[in-house]
Amino acid sequence: xxxxxxxxxxxxxxxxxxxxxxxxxxxxxxxxxxxxxxxxxxxxxxxxxxxxxxxxxxxxxxxxxxxxxxxxxxxxxxxxxxxxxxxxxxxxxxxxxxxxxxxxxxxxxxxxxxxxxxxxxxxxxxxxxxxxxxxxxxxxxxxxxxxxxxxxxxxxxxxxxxxxxxxxxxxxxxxxxxxxx
Amino acid sequence: xxxxxxxxxxxxxxxxxxxxxxxxxxxxxxxxxxxxxxxxxxxxxxxxxxxxxxxxxxxxxxxxxxxxxxxxxxxxxxxxxxxxxxxxxxxxxxxxxxxxxxxxxxxxxxxxxxxxxxxxxxxxxxxxxxxxxxxxxxxxxxxxxxxxxxxxxxxxxxxxxxxxxxxxxxxxxxxxxxxxxxxxxxxxxxxxxxxxxxxxxxxxxxxxxxxxxxxxxxxxxxxxxxxxxxxxxxxxxxxxxxxxxxxxxxxxxxxxxxxxxxxxxxxxxxxxxxxxxxxxxxxxxxxxxxxxxxxxxxxxxxxxxxxxxxxxxxxxxxxxxxxxxxxxxxxxxxxxxxxxxxxxxxxxx
Numbered sequence: 001x002x003x004x005x006x007x008x009x010x011x012x013x014x015x016x017x018x019x020x021x022x023x024x025x026x027x028x029x030x031x032x033x034x035x036x037x038x039x040x041x042x043x044x045x046x047x048x049x050x051x052x053x054x055x056x057x058x059x060x061x062x063x064x065x066x067x068x069x070x071x072x073x074x075x076x077x078x079x080x081x082x083x084x085x086x087x088x089x090x091x092x093x094x095x096x097x098x099x100x101x102x103x104x105x106x107x108x109x110x111x112x113x114x115x116x117x118x119x120x121x122x123x124x125x126x127x128x129x130x131x132x133x134x135x136x137x138x139x140x141x142x143x144x145x146x147x148x149x150x151x152x153x154x155x156x157x158x159x160x161x162x163x164x165x166x167x168x169x170x171x172x173x174x175x176x177x178x179x180x181x
Numbered sequence: 182x183x184x185x186x187x188x189x190x191x192x193x194x195x196x197x198x199x200x201x202x203x204x205x206x207x208x209x210x211x212x213x214x215x216x217x218x219x220x221x222x223x224x225x226x227x228x229x230x231x232x233x234x235x236x237x238x239x240x241x242x243x244x245x246x247x248x249x250x251x252x253x254x255x256x257x258x259x260x261x262x263x264x265x266x267x268x269x270x271x272x273x274x275x276x277x278x279x280x281x282x283x284x285x286x287x288x289x290x291x292x293x294x295x296x297x298x299x300x301x302x303x304x305x306x307x308x309x310x311x312x313x314x315x316x317x318x319x320x321x322x323x324x325x326x327x328x329x330x331x332x333x334x335x336x337x338x339x340x341x342x343x344x345x346x347x348x349x350x351x352x353x354x355x356x357x358x359x360x361x362x363x364x365x366x367x368x369x370x371x372x373x374x375x376x377x378x379x380x381x382x383x384x385x386x387x388x389x390x391x392x393x394x395x396x397x398x399x400x401x402x403x404x405x406x407x408x409x410x411x412x413x414x415x416x417x418x419x420x421x422x423x424x425x426x427x428x429x430x431x432x433x434x435x436x437x438x439x440x441x442x443x444x445x446x447x448x449x450x451x452x453x454x455x456x457x458x459x460x461x462x463x464x465x466x467x468x469x470x471x472x473x474x475x476x477x478x479x480x481x482x483x484x485x486x487x488x489x490x491x492x493x494x495x496x497x498x499x500x501x502x503x504x505x506x507x508x509x510x511x512x513x514x515x516x517x518x519x520x521x522x523x524x525x526x527x528x529x530x
Contacts, residue, residue, distance in 0.1 A: 025503045033427050050430040051503060059430055079504075 003054035007094035010065040017157035023072030028136025035142035053087040098165025248304035259378035282337035294358035380452035
């Protein structure tokens with residue numbers, strides 16, 4: 001189907017990982033991307049940002065293989081959650097075996113939240129992907145969030161021998177789905 | 182005595198750093214005499230104000246000078262008051278324009294007309310192309326309250342006059358006096374209010390050249406043919422190495438949106454409006470979200486208010502931020518040229 005982002009249709013580059021950040025405008029994607037690129041890492045990191053899926057056709061040739069897709073949700077913006085809900089259906093199923101992360105910001109301010117907590121947890125449980133809580137407001141919190149994402153990226157890039165993202169997912173403690181979408 | 186009191190009150194409003202410039206503009210006291218007794222950098226504001234007041238009292242200051250100082254203050258800080266715009270119109274037998282733009286003549290005729298209604302003090306001061314009037318109506322009692330002072334800004338040969346708040350008891354008389362002195366037959370209050378005087382003046386005087394036409398008014402359309410072109414491109418320093426690893430996928434889309442917004446609103450700063458109200462008398466259009474309303478065709482009354490420190494600038498950014506789909510509907514896209522605070526939208530019948 002046109003528009004689905006395929007996981008394995010391109011050849012990976014040596015010692016390189018590409019992360020795709022998906023989130024509405026103004027959510028802090030570029031701040032997070034710069035924080036990730038600032039950190040000292042042993043492999044090459046490329047970051048691509050977009051405001052929605054499907055990705056535009058014009059970059060399809062030059063785009064490298066996307067290793068990790070990070071969806072950013074801002075709990076104070078309903079449209080960010082609605083966009084992620086729609087876009088997550090346009091990903092190849094292979095991504096959901098350990099190559100998707102949900103980053104949730106503004107979770108520490110309950111009085112300014114417009115997205116309900118059960119809805120967010122329901123989304124993460126339905127797509128069986130880890131969620132990372134953080135903030136992009138200050139540089140320290142951005143760096144903290146970047147480090148959390150880079151632990152997953154390191155595994156995907158192949159820096160840890162004999163460890164794959166599927167292994168991490170499989171060794172997680174199984175728990176019942178607590179929330180449904 | 183109360184001349185000195187009002188002088189002190191006005192002087193206290195100024196910032197300490199502005200005193201030297203203001204005194205030079207005012208020209209009532211010779212500033213070189215002041216340097217002997219006042220150190221404008223080191224003394225406190227209260228000391229400076231009391232010394233100036235003393236010197237003025239010795240020089241026998243008149244209310245005219247105090248009024249001029251007040252006008253200087255208002256011209257420097259025009260955005261503190263709430264301004265209203267009035268449109269003057271004439272009957273067709275006259276040419277449609279003022280016969281004279283001589284400031285003293287305008288002031289004298291206005292003073293004559295106002296004298297019919299109340300005891301007052303009228304002073305004027307030009308600023309650029311406009312003429313500022315300060316009208317102080319003597320109320321009952323000695324106290325001078327700020328609501329008895331009215332400021333009016335008139336651009337000669339235009340048909341608009343902008344005033345600050347006028348008390349209801351005086352309003353009809355003041356407006357009648359203005360009407361007669363400017364030799365017009367009708368005065369209409371426009372639905373345009375705001376705090377930023379320059380924006381209000383721009384919106385009314387240049388109503389036909391806002392938005393993308395403002396590039397011609399502001400002389401941005403032609404480049405300087407004698408200007409030097411930069412031929413040497415400097416190589417970007419290290420942040421670019423970082424930037425090549427970060428790609429924005431929807432860049433073309435964003436550029437297209439910015440282009441469309443610039444076509445509607447132009448590239449320059451939009452006029453500042455604090456409030457914009459839409460009164461809707463349209464039928465319900467959200468049947469997609471609420472299926473129960475499918476059969477409902479009668480109009481619904483609704484008011485939508487946009488508030489902020491620059492509403493039109495905010496509407497311009499709605500498209501580029503991805504919060505509204507472009508092109509914007511005409512009632513939002515043309516907001517810069519409507520010169521109104523309240524806009525009514527009704528069904529096309």
